[in-house]
Amino acid sequence: MLDQTLLQSVVDACREAGKAILEVYESDESFEVESKADDSPVTRADIAAHNILYPALKELMLDVPVLSEESEVPDYSVRSNWKRYWLIDPLDGTKEFINRNGEFTVNVALIEGNQAVLGVVYVPVLDVVYTGIAGQGAWKTVNQQTTAIQVRSMASLVEQKLPVALVASRRHGAGAVDVLIQRIEEEFGPAETKSMGSSLKLCLVAEGEADLYPRLALTSEWDTAAAQAIVEAAGGVVLDDKLKVLQYNTKADILNPYFYVIGDKDFNWPALLSAD
Known part of the structure; x- marks a missing residue:
């Protein structure tokens, strides 16, 4: 069931991933950047966040697959049978992370029937969380204060x-x-x-x-x-x-x-x- 309890559990996992990212981001060391097969960059912060989110989401829903940018992508013959799964980017905006401009996020979505029905976007540098559940609403949390958000007319x-x-x-x-x-x-x-x-x-x-x-x-x-x-x-x-x-x-x-x-x-x- 999509409810605030599930949403909060995802937010908590994103915050933990954000802490791991900031440990790297705020260190004095230069980032060791590797290139993946598609030439996109990856750092140890990407991997650290993945290693927190992946097991946390598996524990939330034992029978629901998790697809992460930092994991193997199963063949479509397998994925096509997924009715529900987690889709995550442990560190979205790796180039922003490397440039230290703060504009990077932790992204977690729940996909049902090919649609994104629950989403959490966490901004570690600002400690800001955007959340949304299909049919229930969207929110922004700043300084532990949560307010509803909506698009502009x-x-x-x-x-x-x-x-x-x-x-x-x-x-x-x-x-x-x-x-x-x-x-x-x-x-x-x-x-x-x-x-x-x-x-x-x-x-x-x-x-x-x-x-x-x-x-x-x-x-x-x-x-x-x-x-x-x-x-x-x-x-x-x-x-x-x-x-x-x-x-x-x-x-x-x-x-x-x-x-x-x-x-x-x-x-x-x-x-x-x-x-x-």
């Missing part, structure tokens, strides 16, 4: 004559995003753009600090699942490149298509996005 934004806020990666898909921004500015006037690392980009949409996050570059499923659960619990939606809800574990590889994180799903974003 485009109608209220237009009424208050506020700029549309877009969030984007600093490194990926910039050219295509610039074209989209130009199209949006033709419709709404000058837009506000925000750059952020890791899954924090999706969290900005979930808490109403941004209206759209276009990701026009490749990501993996563990990069997005936890934050997608939070966005959708907060009233938003994540659409793939065919403008369908982004799903998980539907094919042999674990790469996401290009996608759009939308705050106000009642606004006709597809009319602007489909021109791509």
